[in-house]
Amino acid sequence: MISISESAQSHFAKLLADQAEKTNIRVFVVNPGTSQAECGVSYCPEDAVEASDIRLPFNGFDAVVDSESAPFLEQAEIDFVTDKMGTQLTLKAPNAKARKLSDDASLQERVQHMLETEVNPQLANHGGQVSLVEITAEGLAVLQFGGGCNGCSMIDVTLKEGIEKEMIAKFEEISGVVDITDHNPGEHSYY
Numbered sequence: 001m002i003s004i005s006e007s008a009q010s011h012f013a014k015l016l017a018d019q020a021e022k023t024n025i026r027v028f029v030v031n032p033g034t035s036q037a038e039c040g041v042s043y044c045p046e047d048a049v050e051a052s053d054i055r056l057p058f059n060g061f062d063a064v065v066d067s068e069s070a071p072f073l074e075q076a077e078i079d080f081v082t083d084k085m086g087t088q089l090t091l092k093a094p095n096a097k098a099r100k101l102s103d104d105a106s107l108q109e110r111v112q113h114m115l116e117t118e119v120n121p122q123l124a125n126h127g128g129q130v131s132l133v134e135i136t137a138e139g140l141a142v143l144q145f146g147g148g149c150n151g152c153s154m155i156d157v158t159l160k161e162g163i164e165k166e167m168i169a170k171f172e173e174i175s176g177v178v179d180i181t182d183h184n185p186g187e188h189s190y191y
Contacts, residue, residue, distance in 0.1 A: 002077070003076070007081070013060040016061050023043055024062040027063050032071075034120075075100075076092065076096075107173050111135065111141055115131065119162075128147040140174075144179075155181075163177055
């Protein structure tokens with residue numbers, strides 16, 4: 001699941017030598033599967049390990065991962081690099097923002113994945129996001145916008161010229177998109 005370079009393992013072993021006995025590291029994702037996902041590493045005392053946690057053995061310590069973060073840490077890499085700026089620990093988790101789809105993923109999962117990985121990163125530049133509410137029997141993807149998209153005057157262009165065209169081209173089962181967001185100004189609006 002996670003590969004930790006030899007230099008990073010040595011770095012962790014040195015740090016853990018100053019901690020209580022049986023302290024390991026915890027690797028986690030905050031807001032997994034969203035455009036705001038962030039990965040982190042922290043100390044993990046033995047009494048903080050949950051029964052549902054996954055333990056990955058390394059040289060002199062375990063990397064502990066909670067079950068919610070696990071699918072988002074597939075193919076993650078931790079390294080300890082030295083360059084002209086000094087030394088730093090790097091954590092790359094290509095699946096943190098959206099879990100890797102299985103080969104037999106449902107249409108709903110594939111459409112949500114497309115929104116999370118392709119559409120929401122673009123909308124995030126304007127403080128917005130979109131999520132899939134449902135796919136109707138007629139093949140309409142029902143969407144809900146939030147954040148900076150709520151009340152935006154360009155929402156129709158974004159919906160029809162952007163998202164709908166991409167979605168229809170990518171999924172033959174989708175015939176169109178419908179926005180159920182209340183875009184009238186009010187308390188719910190994002191400013």
